Amino acid sequence: MSHTDRPLTLAEIQTPALVLDRDQMRRNIALMAQAIGRSGARLRPHVKTHKSVDVWHDVCAAGGTGGITVSTLAEAEHFFAHGADDILYAVGIVPAKIARAARLLKAGARLTLVVDDADQARAIAAAAQAEAVVLPVMIEIDVDGHRAGIRPDSAALITLATLIASDPALHLAGVMTHAGGSYGSSTAAARLAAAQQEASGCVRAASRIRAAGIACETVSIGSTPTALAQADLAGVTEVRAGVYTFFDLVMAGLGVAEPGQIALSVLATVIGHQAEKGVLITDAGWMALSRDRGTASQAVDQGYGLVCDVMGSPLGDVIVQECNQEHGIIGARAPGARLALDRFPIGSQLRILPNHACATAAQHAHYMVLEQNEVIGQWPRIGGW
């Protein structure tokens, strides 16, 4: 940051840099708050996208939130140190991580963990006993065969719930699922179907556990595409979502958002021209953009990102065609088409919309935060585990 009193201008930012349009982010936050507010559930925002206490404060300011979701214990520790006391660690836990979880619990955090296997539950119970803590756990439910979890109608669900309920080192807090399959839903109807399957599968799992005489208070679902799909959430107590704060080209490709709603971009400087090929080279390579190619399998392949002018307006069919570590090669999307390079002098700046906001943000240690395209501050984000 500048050491003068006046704020930095965009032109003064050392590139490549991660730029956050706070005005747009607040509109995205309001959109989700409205969507969840209508459902009667609470929002448990996932902080894995932004990993920023400042962004989380803006999420909370819109109301309707209850606790946070994290993807690492490092996030749990950081956000707890900054005032978050109700934390769901939404990745399967293993015994080697229980000592850290126990430290958070003993410090007063309401930390909930996730299991989907009886051997796993027994192993973490033993570790919890050694640490003299009772672990609140949720059972992960698999509603779409996407990744982890137990099927809502399986016998294993009741076996695991019974095991947890009868172990004094564990407390069954509820059930949770993530409709990761919704990232393949490219129509509103398909997203609504995925959302209904997500909600009904998780509610069904909770009902079966309760029918077995075991308390199951929390029913937690969520993904950005399903959370915005306006499904019937009767029986669902909370919804988790994260990427909606920024949105990205993958979400735009699914129809969940417009490119103009994307609040995150990478500011880059033109460092070279290749006149024969009609392409230009910037200082934003994969180190700044990430290697994520999430739009490669969508109807419109955005390369390594969609190129905007320095104020953030998309230039049309101009994309980052290829990346090296610190070089991004920008050209026309249409094969063989050439850019008019005099529109992009060496030293001029561009902004690049990311395929996947979580991946691009992870390449940076902080956000340069804009309001009305003026830099109002620099917000740190954390990494690691």
Added chain:
Amino acid sequence: MSHTDRPLTLAEIQTPALVLDRDQMRRNIALMAQAIGRSGARLRPHVKTHKSVDVWHDVCAAGGTGGITVSTLAEAEHFFAHGADDILYAVGIVPAKIARAARLLKAGARLTLVVDDADQARAIAAAAQAEAVVLPVMIEIDVDGHRAGIRPDSAALITLATLIASDPALHLAGVMTHAGGSYGSSTAAARLAAAQQEASGCVRAASRIRAAGIACETVSIGSTPTALAQADLAGVTEVRAGVYTFFDLVMAGLGVAEPGQIALSVLATVIGHQAEKGVLITDAGWMALSRDRGTASQAVDQGYGLVCDVMGSPLGDVIVQECNQEHGIIGARAPGARLALDRFPIGSQLRILPNHACATAAQHAHYMVLEQNEVIGQWPRIGGW
């Protein structure tokens, strides 16, 4: 790190973690030192792969080095602060970065910059004049149409060299090229041809500049595949390479190294089983492995990485099939084949060899360093720009 006196064991490392086999790394460093030593050129190691002063010290210990290559000014500042005084910043420079370059020059660094365009050269000369420094610059030569640079036989080369030589704010230090196209060379013969093209193109550019009456001292070439190809380097003064310190699956896929020579891996813990699919889930997702899929276009697609036992021995055709942010899905390479999951209990550890060492290492803030599979320390790496 543990606060006890004894070193950590692998089982005590919180996962996911970046693990560096220092014994293997030293063998890789010795291999390159021998290859370059025979050529008569000096090695200017690229630090962008490891971004670690400790790794650089091991590179220097093998001898034959002269200066370093960096991909960001942040690397230049960090390594200068730790004793490197001869630094080539091998990415095209723009006026907005000259103030930082000037600070390094005024502090005593022998920092050399790269240009490939007359407008660019004029613009940085103006910025250098404002900072009251003379900028040593090299002209980037394009030997294979890969990315940046000027063709060795072009008229533009002599125009640019003349412009630089006649500008009091610039000093022409030499010519440099990077045979990035060699990453597509999958036979030893193709790599040798790429290496000869790289050397002869850069030497030819230097000869043409000298024939125009302009001094051109340094002739700098390099990439890991070409540096190990044993081309005739007559006229070349220095060779740049970086990824050879660690090697990776992309290099193995090209035949430049064996998988057993890869010194870098990600330590992961099994966090779940999906018995129906015969796959297991670990806590090393793309946040720990990167989104790099560099082997996707090679003869053997390694997914997001090749899976090893905890001691680092490859398990055969077991790969990371898919990644989410903090979940890695591990299964058999052959479609439809299922793993015997009882070989991989929940809580057990695995190691994953990376597609692209630069990208995987960039996801981590430090290395857990092993000698004979015992942790001897934790080495920091830097990021950012």
